[in-house]
Amino acid sequence: MQRFISLCAGVMLGVFSTFAAHAELVIEITRGLNDAVPIAVVPFGSSGNSKPALDIAEVVSNDLSRSGRFAPLDRRDMIEQPTSGEQIQFADWRLLKSNYILVGKAVSTSADHYDVQFELFNVLNAQRLLGLHIAATTATLRITAHRIADIVFEQLTGIPGVASTRIAYVNVEGVVPNQTYKLTVSDADGANPIVIANSNDPIMSPAWSPDGLSLAYVSFVNKAAAIYVKFLQTGETRKVSARSGINGAPAWSPDGKQLALTLSRKDGDVDVYTLELATQVLTRMTYDPSIDTEPAWSADGSKIYFTSDRSGNAQIYETNVRDSNHAPRRVTFDGNYNARPRVSPDGKQLALVHQEGGNFNIATLDVKTGSLQVITKGRQDESPSYAPNGAQLIFSTQSRGHGVLALVSADGRSQQNLGATSGDVREAAWGPLPPKQKQ
């Protein structure tokens, strides 16, 4: 009988025509995790001719820790290191207060090829919850580790893990006024950073296409704002809007066919428009002389949320995409500054930047009830972006005078900072889940 269910390791590796960045993200847990579930991720064993060059269990452990839902046991506390289910002494792991234990090994099958086997157990009742194996090569070991983390996460929480996703962010180095701006794409844990745009002029507002194959962003190269789309697989860059004045805040429609964007045109009136990418047809969505910007599509694509100061200060409004002649409806009423909405994957919440007591923080708004909950505690928090499973958000904050990225659970209970090894990082956009892989 087959002890392990085989997984097809259909791993997608983006082909990039650009180069690797030096700035990596480093993780620091800043608060919470008190109610995180203890789990032991035992170092994976190996057998056969070659040993894998990656510490698979360490990657899995970091992924689970970063989710905010799990507290992996410190390796130094492990008194034994089983690599398969029959070696586990459950009584010992009960003493270590681990609720779950993950064991595994990388079996070398041929040169550079591995069969990565892993088993997940409930420590309390010794029940085997998972027994799977994934074929991998040296090049795919890290992605395989992320997949293992996602499989374990989904098994234990019932929601998809996001360890296999990617993020995009802006990395700024140098001293004012001689700064360099890099648009970087990395794995969700900050590994494998790749610079996809690099400039002495500002780069901002990265936005993932729903299929995860393209990024829209704003560049100020040649002293003019323009929106570009970068195709990650081919490396091609296409200029999609370079009209007079502002070209900003690109947001993909859920079907990926349109961008909502902000233009000021010749007259300087800052308004939201939609741009159909295939035809370049531009449709105006807002008409107020106020600043109307930062569009975000509702999950079903029927509405656009946006920031407007038409009431005298920044608040969030919504308008119908098909019928923008109706006056937009105001959706935020708490406080005198609510801006930059992002819609949760299920469409039920908005994340936004909320000012209270002089501080700018991330808040969530229940779209149905209008209730607002502040979920971060910094002074200058901004640019929230939902993880594709909706459980966490990534946002920008300040730490020791530097711009860093941070993760916060959607309920605000756990937070971890992701500092850059150099410069400031900001404006992270969390990419979509990878295409569902066959099991």
Add this chain to the structure above:
Amino acid sequence: MRKILIMALAALVLGGCKTPPINKADTPAETQSSDSNSNNNAAPMSNMPNTQAMSAEQMAHQALDKVGFVIYFDYDKSDIKSEYNTVIAAHAKYLSSSNNLKVRLEGNTDERGSREYNIGLGERRAQAVRRALMLLGVNENQITTLSYGEERPAVEGHDEAAYTKNRRVEISY
């Protein structure tokens, strides 16, 4: 040289569009001749060969160094404070001296608030300066605006001292 500057400034303080009253007795000859050119705003420099006289354009440009190239704003505001009237007037006079002159108004904000909202705010500030220049006779084709929002701070720092210097429109030729 100093007298020329003072004169140009005096002209500005008294209103960029009016003909400035000039004390001829205190005015060097070369300045008088260039001043007569100032009545012909459209005269490009190339039409004045073999003269050491300063063109109206050169004079107005010297005035710019005195008033500077930056206008500062209050938090979340885009109205131009009256203390900057002389700055606007000097640049309007300079731009009016030749239709060939082009200016880029770069709007900037402090770091507070969301980035794209600040792009909007920076644009609004640049537009405020654009309108003020046009009211003083500058042709709209001479002006472009560009908002950097909070992306291009003039100074680093996360306090009011830095914010005050970062909320600005830079007048860039």
